[in-house]
Amino acid sequence: MKKKILVIPGDGIGPEVTTWGKAVLEKIAELFGHEFEFDEALMGHVAIEATGNPLPDETLKKAKQSDAILFGAVGHAKYDNDPSLKVRPEQGLLKIRKELGLYANLRPILLFDELLDASSIKPAILKGTDILFFRELTGDVYFGEKIRSEDTNTASDLMIYHRYEIERIAHKAFAAAMQRSKRLCSVDKANVLESSRLWRETVQRIAKEYPEVETEHMFIDNAAMQLIKDPKRFDVVLTANLFGDILTDEASQIAGSMGMLASASIGDGTGFFEPIHGSAHDIAGKDLANPLASILSVALMLEISFGLKKEAQLILTVIDQVLKEGFRTNDIASDATNPYQVLGTQEMGKLIL
Amino acid sequence: MKKKILVIPGDGIGPEVTTWGKAVLEKIAELFGHEFEFDEALMGHVAIEATGNPLPDETLKKAKQSDAILFGAVGHAKYDNDPSLKVRPEQGLLKIRKELGLYANLRPILLFDELLDASSIKPAILKGTDILFFRELTGDVYFGEKIRSEDTNTASDLMIYHRYEIERIAHKAFAAAMQRSKRLCSVDKANVLESSRLWRETVQRIAKEYPEVETEHMFIDNAAMQLIKDPKRFDVVLTANLFGDILTDEASQIAGSMGMLASASIGDGTGFFEPIHGSAHDIAGKDLANPLASILSVALMLEISFGLKKEAQLILTVIDQVLKEGFRTNDIASDATNPYQVLGTQEMGKLIL
Numbered sequence A, B: 001m002k003k004k005i006l007v008i009p010g011d012g013i014g015p016e017v018t019t020w021g022k023a024v025l026e027k028i029a030e031l032f033g034h035e036f037e038f039d040e041a042l043m044g045h046v047a048i049e050a051t052g053n054p055l056p057d058e059t060l061k062k063a064k065q066s067d068a069i070l071f072g073a074v075g076h077a078k079y080d081n082d083p084s085l086k087v088r089p090e091q092g093l094l095k096i097r098k099e100l101g102l103y104a105n106l107r108p109i110l111l112f113d114e115l116l117d118a119s120s121i122k123p124a125i126l127k128g129t130d131i132l133f134f135r136e137l138t139g140d141v142y143f144g145e146k147i148r149s150e151d152t153n154t155a156s157d158l159m160i161y162h163r164y165e166i167e168r169i170a171h172k173a174f175a176a177a178m179q180r181s182k183r184l185c186s187v188d189k190a191n192v193l194e195s196s197r198l199w200r201e202t203v204q205r206i207a208k209e210y211p212e213v214e215t216e217h218m219f220i221d222n223a224a225m226q227l228i229k230d231p232k233r234f235d236v237v238l239t240a241n242l243f244g245d246i247l248t249d250e251a252s253q254i255a256g257s258m259g260m261l262a263s264a265s266i267g268d269g270t271g272f273f274e275p276i277h278g279s280a281h282d283i284a285g286k287d288l289a290n291p292l293a294s295i296l297s298v299a300l301m302l303e304i305s306f307g308l309k310k311e312a313q314l315i316l317t318v319i320d321q322v323l324k325e326g327f328r329t330n331d332i333a334s335d336a337t338n339p340y341q342v343l344g345t346q347e348m349g350k351l352i353l
């Protein structure tokens, strides 16, 4: 198979981890006789520094021409500390999501048995958990009009959904539920928000087209609680952009660490694959980042964008094996009772290869 | 001390639990020689059934004339299942919060040592956790303009903050931090939302007036994760209405159960005290609800609205004692290794008395 893959390392630990994601892609190509052609592009703070623009035209052009994108992370403390800055790294990420029509963000909560103890949650509560989040990614308060008024001393963001935006992601989520255990939980705040009421109505209507799927509706506050109390009750979770952002980060504790979770953003064209962790500037350049989320992003790319199931499975098997042999990065080595081999980013990357 | 207390039982398990909150208030009056005069009023689904209005004028009038309000819960599955209904129980709660100017919602995450095992989180992670949430309660996307357009097939809610709304709750939170361990974490989504950027700027400015307080800013997605990963890192948490709704429900798992958490809503006048749990129709009328959150709401009322610290402390001591003796309601009896005495609502209420 011949594919063009664009690598966008981004900021902070982004470059350190995507290096290993890319290396694994090269290895897979070698092992299975595929031809992956790589290109690289700028986004985020590094792009602002180089061009003044968090998403340079050049990057967008390359992105549209590629078959899949491997992304690292964007963000920088400078902007976090100064909310008045007008040009910000995250704008690059939001814009590329919108421009590529990446409306469905899939975040599987993959639980390696070996990591049951790495979580702050009790192993007995976690065991058997298998959740697939569908987070809407190009609508909601993320993309609604933003207004700052110095006259009235107010700032606002419009939380808005179009019916078709809800429909298309709902179909994707229900279709996935049909392939899994046929349970779907839609999360909203319909007891307060009008946009959530449209969300709920629409999901209720679409649910009728999937009569085999057992559909549940839950308020976001309750869902944030249930996810910790009893994660096994969830299978496919369908939710809006903002709620999905919050719930999936929270759910990373189920997998033991943010450093273990990958995500796939799909929609109209090119797929976009990234760890769910951020740029983590505090540990950048220190060889402390966990490269497994980027490597797992590669597995998602192989499976979802290229349909290469065997290749994806091999990656999962290797990671499982490495964990079984007791190798850990710092973020998943919290269980002091076990004599783990704690590795840096580089060593872990090499070991996987 | 002479006080007028309005009881608003509301829907679902509301009446069952406030019965015991009220009974504890009567007991405290008797023991300490206070005079508490009670009145009762309707809100929520029961008020809609009786008057067509989720917050009848009569209720609002009584509320304004009382010294404190003990509230149960509102909500009903009928409305949750039909998002198109225009008159809804929650409107009563939102309106009374607005009308009474209850802009600060205090949610202490109180951890009884005896309940360390009731949580899905590991006891070693929880032990020593002591968080006080300040949730803004009369602004944000809860109260911004709501628009449903059948023309464009959209629905929207305006997420909006005025600077003064952020300032007044920030001052309350910083003042509380000064009385506690002088650490404050403000939670927002300033990397995406304009309203959050105003939030962050404002909190940064006010932080300068409290130089002794160590102030941290965290994104909501990260906060939702850190709260489970390492709850002890938080002390005072200051956040907006929607984020506070989500985080405090999630944090209920730290305390072992929603059934153990009370909240105080304060602002310009009368204080409003309620469990953070909802109407829980599935267990209503079954003598299964935990009355302790309502009883803890009463402790907050005594301390915050009436300045009766000794009385509030007595309630905490009694609850602690009852838990030590091994009595539990169903929701906090999950640890199967211990031979608890599982009680119904009534028995637990009587035992506390």
Ligand SMILES: CC(C)[C@H](C(=O)O)[C@@H](O)C(=O)O
Pocket: A074, A075, A090, A093, A245, A276, A278, B191, B192, B221
């Ligand atoms: C960096 C930020 C804009 C982004 C988001 O909120 O979507 C991130 O948190 C994520 O979840 O991918």
Ligand SMILES: CC(C)[C@H](C(=O)O)[C@@H](O)C(=O)O
Pocket: A191, A192, A221, B074, B075, B090, B093, B245, B276, B278
């Ligand atoms: C019932 C609902 C409107 C309410 C809210 O979202 O504020 C509840 O969840 C709460 O936290 O008090």
